[in-house]
Amino acid sequence: MSIQVSNINKRFGDFVALNNVSLEFPTGELTALLGPSGCGKTTLLRIIAGLEGQDSGQVLLEGEDASSRHVRERQVGFVFQHYALFKHMTVFENIAFGLRVKPRAQRPSESVIREKVMRLLELVQLDWLADRYPPQLSGGQRQRIALARALAVEPRVLLLDEPFGALDAKVRKELRRWLRRLHDELHVTSIFVTHDQEEALEVADQIVLMNKGNVEQIGVPQQVYDNPASPFVYGFLGNVNLFHGRVHQGVLDSAGMRFDAPNYAETEDAQGIGYVRPHDLEIDRYSAGAEGIVVKLKRAHAIGPLAQLELQRSDDADAGLIEAVISSERFQQLNLKDGETLLVRPRRLHVFVDQPLER
CATH class of the missing domain: 2.40.50.100 (RNA polymerase II/Efflux pump adaptor protein, barrel-sandwich hybrid domain)
Structure with missing residues (x-):
């Protein structure tokens, strides 16, 4: 699915979170929204998802204005930093949840749900944990289950908000390599928020570097690293x-x-x-x-x-x-x-x- 945001503005009181932001996210690619805390990247992600409303501007999905569409109608999968798994449900039940709460006319049969959940568990290499509960899993395992749950409803867009931010450095590095391999297999249009420049440079097809509600630079990782458009970009992407x-x-x-x-x-x-x-x-x-x-x-x-x-x-x-x-x-x-x-x-x-x- 192609995603565009056009002239998006958002304020929280006197604070300008987004200042006339216009972007295009290429179909099937993994785009990183990169920048320091408070730069507007998570606000933009939540507006694309429909979890937050913009003050002005448009969110276009496949060229159609989706600004007034409810989050359920946008066919978006969302992965949060802190997993948001249901602790009282097994891993299997967590992944099946989105399928089971669909309207009756769209809800798959239990046999189809079982087949789909097990296929997703194999995809994230955790099929042996189907009967475990979230508190019994490591942080890295919980995040992979959260991703499988987001994919279960076959989203046309996958949005990830600091997906590895709560994990230690070694696990974070392993998971971002795993995410890159998974994306190469699925080719779902994906946007992920991070303040970790190494993560963005390693994983993303395209980087959008943000600062104080504005877009400073857009480009492939090598381009933004080798040819920074501003002093801010130079300083943010490593020591200088x-x-x-x-x-x-x-x-x-x-x-x-x-x-x-x-x-x-x-x-x-x-x-x-x-x-x-x-x-x-x-x-x-x-x-x-x-x-x-x-x-x-x-x-x-x-x-x-x-x-x-x-x-x-x-x-x-x-x-x-x-x-x-x-x-x-x-x-x-x-x-x-x-x-x-x-x-x-x-x-x-x-x-x-x-x-x-x-x-």
Whole structure:
């Protein structure tokens, strides 16, 4: 099913939850609504589901305005963060519930219900738990049962609100891989809300990055990570170092180094900031006359394949620490010690003019 939202506005008192949001969710794809708490992502999901009403704008399902349709008429499956399973019902009964409460004319026979529930339990790889009760299950198992229950009524749209937020990191990682495989098998148009950038980048076909009720950027994961549209997106999708300087005719001058800023070829003498990911920094031992920003190594943390370095700029003691990530092999090759003087050179840098990073 194709889903569109057009010019959606929503306020709670003086708080603007959604500010004229228009989006299209591709049929059969998994879209992540990503952003910090309070950015409007859950409100938008609830409006699409029919659990919340918008102040203005439209929700279009297959091109038809569904804004006045009751939640039961939207053929939407909803999975909440905290499972919302019925504790007094077995796993089987929880999944069968949505089928058994259908109007008599649409209700399948008990034999069809049994066959469908067992097929769904096999799909989520928990058919051996049919007779258990929710309190007897782990968090990851309960969430898979909640997903099976949502799928039982054959929704045309699957909506997931922070589905793995209540789980520990290891289980969360396992479940998001499992969700991706499940989606590749079913191809149900799906939208899931998360504030976890790693989760969105790993699972989604498309990411919608939101901030303060507005859409900051839309794109495939690689696109939004490699080409952030704003300082907010850069800062939200992982750690970033800031290099302040002056932008003039397509060049950023910062700490005595010059960097191309082709998007600002017409800019004259403006304040600018270069944004650099920790893994886009080259590290070398200091040598007089060599190009680079002079720093001191404050701390190194090398476990596994990567070494994380905290560096203090020599030219600006008040500047925050620079974070760099290099391979453990390179770290061992340099044989670095705390307090050493080093040179830093950005390999890749993205410039924004007069837009401070939001945190």
